[in-house]
Amino acid sequence: xxxxxxxxRRLLVSAIAVLSVLAVGGTSIxxxxxxxxxxxxxxxxxxxxxxxAEAAGYGPFYICTDEPGQGAMGQHYVNGALVGDPTIxxxxxxxxxxxxxxxxxxxxxxVEYVVFQADWDALHASRPSLFGRQFALVEAGNRYGLPAFYxxxxxxxxxxxxxxxxxxxxxxxxx
Numbered sequence: 001x002x003x004x005x006x007x008x009r010r011l012l013v014s015a016i017a018v019l020s021v022l023a024v025g026g027t028s029i030x031x032x033x034x035x036x037x038x039x040x041x042x043x044x045x046x047x048x049x050x051x052x053a054e055a056a057g058y059g060p061f062y063i064c065t066d067e068p069g070q071g072a073m074g075q076h077y078v079n080g081a082l083v084g085d086p087t088i089x090x091x092x093x094x095x096x097x098x099x100x101x102x103x104x105x106x107x108x109x110x111v112e113y114v115v116f117q118a119d120w121d122a123l124h125a126s127r128p129s130l131f132g133r134q135f136a137l138v139e140a141g142n143r144y145g146l147p148a149f150y151x152x153x154x155x156x157x158x159x160x161x162x163x164x165x166x167x168x169x170x171x172x173x174x175x
Contacts, residue, residue, distance in 0.1 A: 007085075007144070008050075008082075008128070015155075018116050021148050027087045027115065036090060036130075036131055037131065037154065037156055037164075039090070040090055040091060040093070040111060040124060041089060041152065041156050041157070042155055043091040043092070043098065044093065044108070044111060044157075045148075045158070047096050047108055048107075048108045048157075049078075050105075050106055051096075052154075053077055053094045053096055053108075054072055054077075055134035056078075056079070057076065057079045057080070057081055058076060058077040058078060058096055059079075059080075060076070060077055061076045061077065061078040061095070062076060062080075062143075062144055063075070063174075064100055064174035064175065065143075065174065066172075066173060066174040067151050067168050070101070070162070070168035070170065071146075071160075071162065071168040071169045071171065071172055071173070072168065072169060072172040072173050072174050073096045073097060073108070073111055073112075073153065073167060073168060073172070074099045074169075074172050074174070075097070075098045075099070075106060075173050075174075076096070076097055076098075076099060076101060076112065077095065077096045077097075078094060078095045078114075079092075079094055079095070081154065082094040082096075082117070082161055083116070084116075084139075086115060086116070086119035086120055086122070087115075088113055088115055088130060090113075090131075092173055093100045093111035093112060093113050093154075094099065094112065094113055094114040094115070095111065095112035095113075095114055096108060096110075096111055096112075097109055097110035097111060097112055097153065097155075098175075099158065100174060100175050106134055106160075107157075108157050109155060109157045109158035109169070109172055110153055110154055110155040110156055110158065110160075110169070111153070111156060112151055112152065112153045112154070112156060113128070113130060113151065113152045113154075114149055114151045115150050115151070116136075116147055116148070116149050116150075117137060117147070117148040117149055117150055118148070120150055127150055128150050128152075129152075130152055130154075131154065132168065133152060133165045134152075135150035135151055135152045136150065136151055136152065136167070137149075137150055138150075150151070152165060153165060153166065153167050155169055158172065159171065
């Protein structure tokens with residue numbers, strides 16, 4: 001069967017139409033992600049005040065954690081009741097991440113979502129995910145002395161040049 005050649009103009013119009021659909025779709029996905037993160041910022045804004053975080057059930061966990069050459073995770077304040085719950089609520093992160101300030105005090109820089117693997121896997125067929133990102137698995141025998149757990153960091157209060165959801169932030173340090 002003979003097919004008439006497509007004109008350069010028709011190719012250009014088709015290409016523009018496809019790119020427009022992709023651009024609009026990509027923008028809406030990115031906007032939805034930013035909207036979700038803005039809601040998390042609103043939900044955690046009060047925790048810039050460490051007293052408010054403690055009143056909400058968060059307390060210090062482990063030590064300020066850093067990794068030479070990669071940055072730090074900072075000092076975690078964890079809400080044990082939320083960690084013990086096998087659900088993930090983006091507006092109620094299990095951990096708040098603080099950076100120690102020179103001269104004392106802590107600055108809220110991010111959040112972390114945590115759920116024990118056994119609890120999650122008992123109810124779900126796949127890993128948890130938020131903001132279009134799959135949680136990482138931290139195996140048992142970890143530095144924290146915890147059973148295996150899934151986790152996802154979100155650097156919502158301090159930009160991370162390694163990526164919003166990277167575990168380590170080179171702009172964060174421990175004393």
